[in-house]
Amino acid sequence: MTERRIGLIEFGKALNNSVSVPGLGELPGGQVSAGRATRGARARLIRFDRVVADNLRLGIVVRKKFFSSDVEPVTEAGFLKDVFVVTGRDDLGNGDALELYSDDTALPDTSRQVGLAQVHAPAFDEITGVRLQVHQHSGVLREGSLVGLLRGGRGGGLPMRVLRLLGPVGPVPELRAGQPGTVLLGFQCEVPPMPGDALACFHEPEQEYLEQREGIAVVHGLNPLPDGSVVAAVEVPEQVKSNQITVGSMVRVLRPAGTTFNERSTVVATGLRVTSLSRNNVMVPSARGTGVFTVGLTRGDVREGDTIEVHVPAPGTPGAGQPLAPPPPLAPPGPPSRELPVPQAAPGPVVDLNTAPPPELARLPGMTPQRVAAAIELRTRQGGFADVEAFGVAIGLQPHEIVRLRGKVTTSRIQHHGGGVRQLDI
Template sequence: MTETRVGLIEFGKAIHDSVTVPGLGELPGGQVSAGRATRGARARLLRGGRVVEDDLRLGIVVRKKFFSSDVEPVTDAGFLKDVFVAVGRRDLGNGDSLELYTDDTVGPDLSRPEAAVSVVAPAFDQLTGFRAQVHVREGVLRFGALCASAQGGQPMRVLGLFGPAGPLEELPAGQVATVLLGFQCDAPPMAGDVLTAFPTPGFVEHRDGTAVVHGVTDLGPGALVAAVEVPEGRSAAFTVGVRVRVLRPIGTTFNERSTVIAAGLPVLSLARDGVAVRSTAGSRVFTVGLGTRDLRQNDVLEAYVPASSPALAPPLALAPPPAPPVALVDVNTASAADLARLPGLTPDRVTTALELRRQQGGFPDVEAFGVAIGLQPHEIVHLRGRATAGRVALPETGVRQLDI
């Protein structure tokens, strides 16, 4: 297993829910709440505790320019940055997350082609990347479909499908339209290339939560018991027999990543306060028995049920709607009292923040705000989901621009 989780984009936390990109339309906006968002990364969509789709690609990433309503392309966005993305879905909204990862060995199922198209006229621009006018030779080409080039390379997503009258959901055989591929092409599409389209994979698994390992007791050959804790503000319901992954964190706060060390490990036993239980629902601290020897302090256990598991044969109850988001404190407009409610902001730091804001007109983002007032990296992390930095106007310089 070579999967590495490299970032997480959460929708509903950005200052703006969407932006309009010329020639493309609206792109949904989210905040990088862990790791980094790198253009071209593979992604899976998390919604209500489920992985509802895998093998998405972060094909287009843009951000709003400072002090402007215009957008610009981004190749990499760090922790707490707002980004607007195209991944081949139009339904990303509040409460959704994109889990970004790299994996060199596991790919999508490309055994059932549903369309073959010929590239007629490729094109490229700096903002939205590659696009091509295509002719569907057979089958039906659909928006969001996986497609692979006969020239090789990683599978791509159809990020946009456009006809003369605007966006299309599908294109039947014999028709011509423009396909948007963005920046996910390993090699530029050329006239005469053939792209084969495949159906998109559906529901992948249900996630039952995560727990952090705080201690390990070796029970002998191939078995151990781990003392774990569910992170504050989250919930988890481990059950005897459920499968878990072991994720090993690497990197720093601003480049947080996790490598999947093992997957498919069944939970052999559970205990709470020294008493064996079948499920840990509602508990934050408990012990887990696993059939592995490779487990360390600070590893993360992720409980999941694959879509193919008999446990998911009956339809799962719909997840409750997400709790309403906490009102974010805008560090560029908030009063002293509102700033004081943010974690880590002592009276002295509030005074410093107000004075710096008066002098420079505001802060470009939350990270810059934290650094400017003297917060340490671990303190800036606690501003996640609590603060934002709204658009600010540049202060007047008093300098006249001369026409020469």
């Protein structure tokens, strides 16, 4: 199974920033801004465009009852719904986001066990889910620790997060060897715990962040190259607030599915890199903002309608600092040909969008009679177009159609039709 993005929760957008729940304290509130929030889903914490934590779990999800301060548990919350969650992180705040996903193949590393707790008495309630009375046998167990349930020395189910830790008199930050306590696991357990089970705690390396998210763009047109790479015409949506594409950055390809109310996507390719970047027919090393770009990618695992997600791995993570692969070597020259060279056709004349008559505009790619008529009307009314992008947007061209016009058109200076001030006779 490959990774499927199933939802996004953004904090700071909910009607209430938090809610108080007995036994849990203050829970942060967020709004489901894409897809759906499913209890038990895996999650990444994104803060200031950085992935600062991965393999979190939506262990508890509640919402407020209508016209009441009470809460009720939910297994799923849809688009634009407010939810209050417990993930094992106690620092969720405004501006943070939880990217929800499922992936049964790329599991967290559980090869290094650093602690073990013996389970004595499991319990369950409909709000907080599973809680275990344990005795810490070795190592240290902390809130947010990555843990797994062991039965007969074997693991069962996905790794989980410690959502809360309770000592004899209330919440505690950790349990050390020899200490008893209560571990809250919520609704993460795929195998019901039993007395005699053990809870293993696993090592996780400490890192400031895992990757920097530079931006996203939607693919509108493709030009495959003989070496297997591809040049794509992409558009950065206007609603994307911060966006940057840089030559050398890594790319993963997301293929969308579903509707606005159940939006989701599948990661169909990873490990691609940006090999070239141009804007307005000018090659640039990096570009910010929204609009249309032309991007070179190392592989062609992409098709129209896909979304590319540009990111830079943090130092020390897989893929960080890897140089771009060198271009394929040129083929050695063959013996000289005895055939006469075939004359190459000269490039067609460049069409001036601000002066060309309708027949010349009609010969341009993508120009239907309706678009030609609209272009002539707008040109007459406003005196011309500032550039090819302004021309395309004005007459309703798609981003990949605008890209096809580059190199074939130009825009002379706009002639503004000034008008004098007319005095009215009263």
